[in-house]
Amino acid sequence: MDSIISHLQAITRALPSPIADLGVSILGPDCYSLLIHDLAFLQQAPPYPEPLTICLKFAISKAIGLAIVGASSIIKLPQLIKLLRSKSAAGVSVVGTMLEAASYLIMFAYAARLSFPFSTYGEQSFLFIQDILVAVLLLIYSAQTLLAVGILLPAVAAASYYLLLASPGPSLATLQTLQAATIPLGLFSKLPQIVTILREKSTGQLSAVSVFAYFFGSLARVFTTLQEVDDNIILLGVGLGAVLNFVLVVLMIMYWNAKPVADSKKKD
Structure with missing residues (x-):
């Protein structure tokens, strides 16, 4: 040996x-x-000396964090493909998607301002972009193309510029307030989707792959946050996200392959 x-x-x-x-x-x-x-x-x-144990935990956290960032770049791809193929917005909440996108943009701007390790928050940039693409498709398939192109995209561009590129941009105090607001924002971003599933008794065009990947990714992010980020606001936010993603997983299992109520009534 x-x-x-x-x-x-x-x-x-x-x-x-x-x-x-x-x-x-x-x-x-x-x-x-x-x-x-x-x-x-x-x-x-084992048991290893404390410095080695700390380094092993840190290395595992880094590996998980980088894996999350990498996987997040394609995590919504199944959802996008499902929407493009079906050309339907059934079962997917556009309000929830846009609230989620706003939350990711704020969290990314806050973590970047505080110079946290990119491995602890980098996925938020990819998830933000993918959420915007999902929201645009949902609006287009809901016959609201003008709202998508004329209002949503310009608003997203303006908000992104102000939070990330403007000089001077928002103060740290403002970002801290916005970061705290992502906690209820995260709750409200998931509630419309949960309500939509419960109302229609179907997951419609919601991608099971994306839902399950979100849940396991959020659990992993709780671990990396505990290891590398000393910020209770961020920890509370990712913890709440994991709980809500678990609720979506449960609903996905409950209504697996179930047809929307509206479709059932049409057949009757």
Whole structure:
């Protein structure tokens, strides 16, 4: 075993500078030295010394966080494809989608202003963009194209510019207030979708893949927030999101393949 570890150490200690620098930037110099340079977790049996335990938890959190960010770039793709194929907005709440998009934009702007690690919030940018695309399709398939193109998109562009690019932009106090507002906003973004499902007794064009992926992603985000972000407002927000996503998972299972009430009445 020692010879194997020695060979592995020879590889990790000879990594090209760009790769090593990236590792240091993600893990920090101390944890990089323990985990990558020295492979300390292979040389010691659990229970590990406290510094190594901390670094392992931190590395797991980073890996999960980066996986969430990567997966979030396509997490709404099944929903978008389902809408494009069906050309129907049935079962999907446009109000809930737009409220969710607003929440993601605010959380992204707040975390970026406080320079939190990108792995702890980067998915919010991708989810925001995808929510806007979903909202546009929902409006178009609800015969409200003018509202989508003439009002929604300009409003989104203006809000994005003000929160992310304007100089001077909103003060930190303003962002903190907006961040706190994302907690009830997150609640209200999910309620219309929950009400829509309960009213229609069907999930309509809501994508099961996206719902389940959202739920497991939100659970993972609670873990990474606990590990890397010392902010109770953010923790409360992601915790509430996980609970509401669980409710949607339960409803998705309850009304799996159920036809909307309106369709059932038409057949009768």
